[in-house]
Amino acid sequence: MANSDNTKKVKIGVFGGARGSVMVHQLLNHPDAELVAVCDKYEPLLENCQRAAQEAGTQIDVYTSFDEFIKHDMDAVVLANYAHEHAIYAVKCLEAGKHVMSEVLPAETPAQLVKLIETVERTGLIYSYAENYCYMKAPFEMWKRYRAGDIGEIQYAEGEYIHDCTSIWPDITYGERDHWRNRLFANFYCTHSCGPLITISGLRAVKVVGFETNLNIEEKQLRVGIPERAGIEMITLENGAIVKSIHGGLKMEPGSVNYQVYGTKGMMQSRRYGSAEFNIYREGNKVCQGTWDNYDPSNDIGSSIAVRSQGHGGSDFYTTHCFIEKILGRPDGDWCIDVYTAANMGLCGIMAWRSVLAGNAPMDIPDFRNLPDRDKFRFDNACCTKEVAGDQLLPKTSHGDVYIPDETFENVRKQWLREPNPISDLF
Ligand SMILES: NC(=O)c1ccc[n+]([C@@H]2O[C@H](COP(=O)([O-])OP(=O)(O)OC[C@H]3O[C@@H](n4cnc5c(N)ncnc54)[C@H](O)[C@@H]3O)[C@@H](O)[C@H]2O)c1
8 A cells, every 4th residue: 555665645634724724634644645745824723733734744834825835736635614605615726736635614505516616527536425424334234235235225214313512612613703613504514414324325315304493592503603403404315215305513421423224135234322333134945034243343445544543433544544555546536425426425515404494395306417407506596695695595594693702702712711721532
């Protein structure tokens, strides 16, 4: 796997130095990559990245301006900037001739997705969606075993990402009222829960019904400025299978990341109630009689270098590794998530929100491989960000706005300035 002559190292820059510091670490430790630059407007994050590079025996250039950063001599960019601006910056990077790996989510609006897909197609460059939950131990094993036909054809699946971030809210929103995390609609952050089920099945999501739970307006919840709730998507896949996807800050510690997939010959599930990391039931020759296999999957992909990286159960390694290998034209690159699949995952949440606002009416999910669907959504920028949506602005909750005084955000900011925690320690 390692390049003995180093001639094929991919030069990569990272945009966004908070969550991006995880990718910085991955790149500094990958034999086929050279981290060359990092951009963030918040300088202490740049200092951290420079220090990490020095400790790894290399030097990087740092930028506070994206327009300067993108001129740097590099082959590819990792986008770890604001979650609602990924498509906008992905297009800029592709136009500048760089391959792109994007953090979650792929885009804020359908129009942005159409533009992104058409830019990928026109430039012929690589776009890879870093939905790391697809590469966690259990879902990655499910992906491989479903491909091998081990449970037949999918009929029903569930994906659950319950993560109450209230205690770390000051570290991830900095007391900014308009931070994307304070504005996102309930179904936006959907790809940790529905994404793995889409990659496992290899099927397109075609229809969605969305739900938003009621809001948590307990006093200690509102103290950080967020009336938490969960988003739920009931998704129909192209073969008629049904997927339930739930995500949000419900009360449970530790949080829950769970997947279950039922097929025509058996089922698979991640760890539940003290079971093994991965569990598979397969029916035998007689109906209603089968066997369970329960084990902790080991990975054969990039295994010699993967052991050095444990972020998000080791999954953070695979997004970056597969991207690098894709650029180098090597087999591990086949596990990358392409722009069409990324768009399909993101649209589950975008269209689910429209469903919520229409009283839970079912919404078709457009197929942006097709021109007529692209044309229908080419100018559709409906979302919760005023500058993007213009007169298509959507509300950020279906329950009516909860008033949060400026003082709350000022206090959150003070708390963050008093005791900032590096994000690499938080996620
Ligand atoms: N996959 C995962 O498990 C996971 C975990 C955490 C965060 N994320 C994703 O990572 C991304 C970043 O999240 P985050 O937690 O680091 O918080 P964030 O969104 O607050 O941070 C983005 C960083 O980018 C910088 N930035 C944004 N726009 C900029 C610009 N125009 N010029 C210079 N700097 C700019 C900001 O200063 C900030 O440091 C988000 O998309 C989030 O969804 C993913």
